[in-house]
Amino acid sequence: MVQAAVQRSDFGELIAPTYSPANLIPQIGEGSYVWDTNGRLYIDLAGGVAVTGLGHAHPELIAELRAQSELVWHVGNVFTNEPVLRLASQLTESTFASRVFFANSGAEANEAALKLARKVAFDKGAAASGKTEIVAFQNSFHGRTLFTVGVGGQPKYSTPFAPLPSSIKHLPFNDCEAALAGISEKTCAVIFELVQGESGVRPATEAFVNALRTRCDEVDALLIFDEVQTGVGRTGDLFAYMGYHVIPDILTTAKALGNGFPIGAMLTRSDLAEYFTAGSHGSTFGGNPLAAAVAAKVMEIVRRPETLEGVKVRHAFCMQRLEDIAARTGVFSEVRGRGMLIGAELSERYRGQSSRLVDCGYAAGVFTLMAGPDVLRLTPSLIIPLDVLAEAMDALSEAVTQFLT
Known part of the structure; x- marks a missing residue:
């Protein structure tokens, strides 16, 4: 049976309107x-929103995916699997963590991180005295589930x-002053x-990060770093x-x-991971062999010094x-960021027009992103020639x- 050709106009008829995609359909990717x-032809400086850190169709990743696809795709969490154990070993040996929970x-x-923080307080008996508060920050973004969208600081x-x-x-x-005053004995995490990515590519200052660590230690609160966008080499450090x-x-x-293969991970210490007892949390597809095999190869490549x-x-x-x-055009008032996570803020006279600049990029043959209405964001491949x-x-x-x- 010959499949009918698809068109961009089909989106409005077939897909829930939670997105407003560009008026083109990417079909083939190779490198950048x-x-x-x-x-x-376009050059990709968007990277699938900071996802394809090793570009499209990386030959080592293709080989890994093909090899694993001929073994086992899914076994569920009534079993473990070899790729996920290899990936967990890579993550723990190269970070502060000793335990990993995998999601999608x-x-x-x-x-998972927020639930773990609440459960630690509950199991310690601290929640009974009101230690359930989670502190987050204005203009932050942590996801679209009900819990994470509430924690995100964008109404x-x-x-x-x-x-x-x-x-x-x-x-x-x-x-720093607001953080020291606002984090209290009732704060569990x-x-x-x-780097605040979605709201303008705004790096945290070293003083602020140190202040948070110090205050969390003082009130026995857990410090959670959301490195969904900054992790796996994006800033020039592994994390x-x-x-x-x-x-x-x-x-x-x-x-x-996963360089485009869906996978997520929560990393923590053994003493905290113990609070996630059997049955307290889970994920049907989390850490499946296909995703883990690809991610393990990603980690291997990103960890290379070059x-x-x-x-x-x-x-x-x-x-x-x-x-x-x-300097030549006056279109940007500030350029900031870390590694291959860069934001260019539009000058006052062009504020609110980042979407139009992205569209001009399509016309010129380059993919870029918005980071709110006032900032152009670049998140290209880490290895773009x-x-x-x-x-x-x-x-x-x-x-x-x-x-x-």
Whole structure:
């Protein structure tokens, strides 16, 4: 049976309207190049929203997926499997953690972290005295489940779904004084992003991260680092916390971990993991062999010194080219970020128009992202060749020219 050709217009007829995708359909990806269904070529500086950290169709990942697909796809959590044990070993030997819980996404990893924090307080008897509060930060983003959307500090995502889970407090980001005052004996956990991605690519200051660690220790609260977007090499360190030299109690990651194959992970210490007793939490597909095999190969490649060193080189190149565009056109007021997570904030006269700039990028042959209405976000492959990156920056410069006309 011959399948009918699909068109972009089919989206409105077939898919729930939670998204408003671009008026093109990517069909083939190779490295940092993407071709749409009309055969047009683009350079990908979006990376599937910080997911394809090793680009499209990486040959080592394809080989790993093919090999595992000929063995076993799924066994459920009544068994363990070899790929997930290899992946867990890689994650624990290269981080502060000694235990891992696997899920399918960043939201699920964060859900697990928040549930674990509440359960630790409950099992210790602390919850009975009111130690149930979770502290998060304004303009944060932690996922789309009811719990994580409530913890996220953006009312536009959470208000329509009220009433939300209770005992959640939002404090100003990067405000040490407010954090020290707002985190109390009733706080069981503090969760935050080392770089706020969705709200503008805003890195945390070292003073702020240290203040959170100190205050959590004082009030016996767990410190959770949401590294869903910053983890697995994105910032030039294997995980962003390594660049801050502050150790969390729990870390979550996803996105680039599977390079497009859905997987998420919550990492923690053994003494905390023990509170997740048998049956207290779970995931049907979490840590399935296909996802784990791919993620283990991703970790192997990203951990290579040349990969992480290359991120720093690419960061410097992107920053220079974006600052050159800003100086020439005045379209950007600030360029900021870490590694291959970069935000270019639009100048006052262009605020609210990041979506239009992204559209101009499509016309110029380059994929970029928004980080809110005022910021252009770049999250390309960590290993994009420098000549391709230069080509992409030329296309982005052309997009800016179109944007200004």
